[in-house]
Amino acid sequence: MSSKRQTVGLKLVRSAAFLGFGYLFLAELGKFISFSNLPFATFWPAAGLYFCVLAKSPFKSWPILIASAVAANLVSDVLIHQLSIAVSIGFCLANTCTAILGALISRFLNSRFGLSYGVRKFFRIVLISLIAPTSGALIGTTIVQSTFGVNSFLHTAIAWWIADTTGMLIVSPVVCGFKESFSGKSFREASLSVVELILILSGIFITASISASQPDILTMTAVLGVFPLLVWAGSRLGLPGSSFSLLTFFSLMAYFTSQDCGPFSIGEYSDVTRMIVLQIFTSIVGISFLTVAGISEDWTTLVKLTTDAKNEADQASKIKGQFLANMSHEIITPASGILGFTDLVLETDLNSQQRK
Secondary structure: OHHHHHHHHHHHHHHHHHHHHHHHHHHHHHHHOOOOOOOOOOOOOHHHHHHHHHHOOOHHHHHHHHHHHHHHHHHHHHHHOOOOHHHHHHHHHHHHHHHHHHHHHHHHHHHHHOOOOHHHHHHHHHHHHHHOHHHHHHHHHHHHHHHHOOOOHHHHHHHHHHHHHHHHHHHHHHHHHHHHHHOOOOHHHHHHHHHHHHHHHHHHHHHHHHHOOOOOHHHHHHHHOHHHHHHHHHHHHHHHHHHHHHHHHHHHHHHHHHOOOOHHHOOOOOHHHHHHHHHHHHHHHHHHHHHHHHHHHHHHHHHHHHHHHHHHHHHHHHHHHHHHHHHHHHHHHHHHHHHHHHHHHHHOOOOHHHHO
């Protein structure tokens, strides 16, 4: 019992450390690729990590996990970006509400309809990504408006909601399916998947760099060059590989847009409007290609289940044949003796005493 408790405690510590450091890294990534003149990040990938870790953890471990995420949020806001503690606590409250609501919705769907895989799993993530950030957006926008005095509550709330929605939509499949994507694979297969992912990410980096060469609408054609790479990632690497490729693509495009480069920096539009257009574009592209990845996962799972069922049927047939062969041998041996003695008795003249 003591060793079991130590194992559970060690697992919880690892999960809290993973959430804390991962949250800090993703928070800094989101702020790095956002516009510097805005009081909040216009892309928040930490929301996807926060939601997934809570959804996959038991309720009793939530306080420690939430404390780890809040600590990372405070470090990012207060120590790195010099925000006040009061504003940072308000942002922590908004982010935590989003994560808790998303985890509760995920648990409800799993308990009501069971676990899902492939396309259905991704559509559940889409549903959660659309609903859960609403509470955090309202809280965060209220804090931003009262502290920084933004002009439009609605535009700010939409920008916050899309930032969380995009982060959950792109990051959640990576966190929720990364471990499963390598389970059951040999070292050679896993190495081949890593090489494919590196090639895909390299192609995305080259494509995004070309599209950011100048703010011309013609550079949008270069952005379309990433589509075959996303199809490759979805068909070969499933939801985790496809979503990681999307995360790389969106991070690059968001950074270039914040530097007034690329097709999304065209026109005299505000920074929030530019980022919202990029987020909507990325969400549409993400939903499309992650659906392809989900279908690919379903097909791969169906082929695996069919192959396993065929192998089990062949094994059962082989065992049945061996059983019948052994039983026929065990039956024929004594039966031959009985039949032989019966023939011998029938062909021999017996007296009355022997017949009795």
